[in-house]
Amino acid sequence: MTTHVQERRYFPAADVALHDDGVRVESYWRDDTEVRVSVLPPGARVPGRPIGQAQVAMVVQGRISTTVGEVTRLMESERHVCVAPPGVSFSAVNPTESEAVLLELRRSKPGEIYPAPSDYFLEPFESRKFVGMDVTFFVADWIELMIADIPGGGEMPYHRHSHEQIGVCLEGRYDMTVEESSHELRFGGTYFCASQEGHGAANPHADVARSVNIFIPPRYHRVPGQKTRRKNEQDTDRETQ
Structure with a gap:
């Protein structure tokens, strides 16, 4: 039987923070990984600073200007993903007159490495x-x-x-x-x-x-030309693709 503690590991409750500039952040944790859902009012910012975690971000509502290292891009909802390795700063600002929502994953797990694309941004594969x-x-x-x-x-x-x-x-x-x-x-x-x-x-x-x-790691695809990635793992399920 699944215990309440186990359920919270699968479906954690959100830690909610409301900042002075109106940014609302819901944070979900399991072990070494955090998922953050941030609601940014017009003009609101997520300040940038290097952290010891890898960060992956996607805009899921509106438009947000994001800067990873020295690279800045206006991210459209569900059209771009940015990947920031540990030690590289990530910042964001909502330059529009409408509310925007940013989804982030932050992770630092012993033994894992987190390489990033050369310009930090991904488009649909x-x-x-x-x-x-x-x-x-x-x-x-x-x-x-x-x-x-x-x-x-x-x-x-x-x-x-x-x-x-x-x-x-x-x-x-x-x-x-x-x-x-x-x-x-x-x-x-x-x-x-x-x-x-x-x-x-x-x-x-x-x-x-x-x-x-x-x-x-990636389940259905591998990035073409990556010679250093790990070999495909054998899955136990038999899903039809």
Whole structure:
């Protein structure tokens, strides 16, 4: 039977902070990884400073100007991902007159390395159909993001694999199961799934549910030309791609 402590590891409650400039941050933790959902009012900033963690960020609402190291780019919602290795500063500002939402993953795990693209930014790697869902992938050397639309009545069958998986609900609502624990996720709701922990998702509602699912290391793709990446791991599930 799944205990309350185990459920909190799979579906942690948010730590919420409201800053003086109106920025609201929801923070979700499991072990060495933090997921942050930050709501930025017009003109609000996320100040930059080097930290000892790798950072991966995606705008999920509005537009945000982000700077990684010396590289600045205006990021559009779900169109770009930035990857900042440990020790490289990351900052953001909402230059628009509308509210914007920034999704971040911060991670520092012993034994892992976190290389970044030469200019720190990723664009979509591939969009296609997968298990009845419309999906779009972003791929870096050590991490892969999959934005997925689960149609009304659709599901991702329960399965296991060797890759760590983390997910955040971006739109609508859906039921997520990890091991024996199930929760309805709504915007910002986050789950953590370690290697070989069983998991699946279902959308029993009429409206499409949208999520981003993060795989460490990349599960479905490898960046072309990377000679230093690890070999593909053998998965225990038999999903049809």
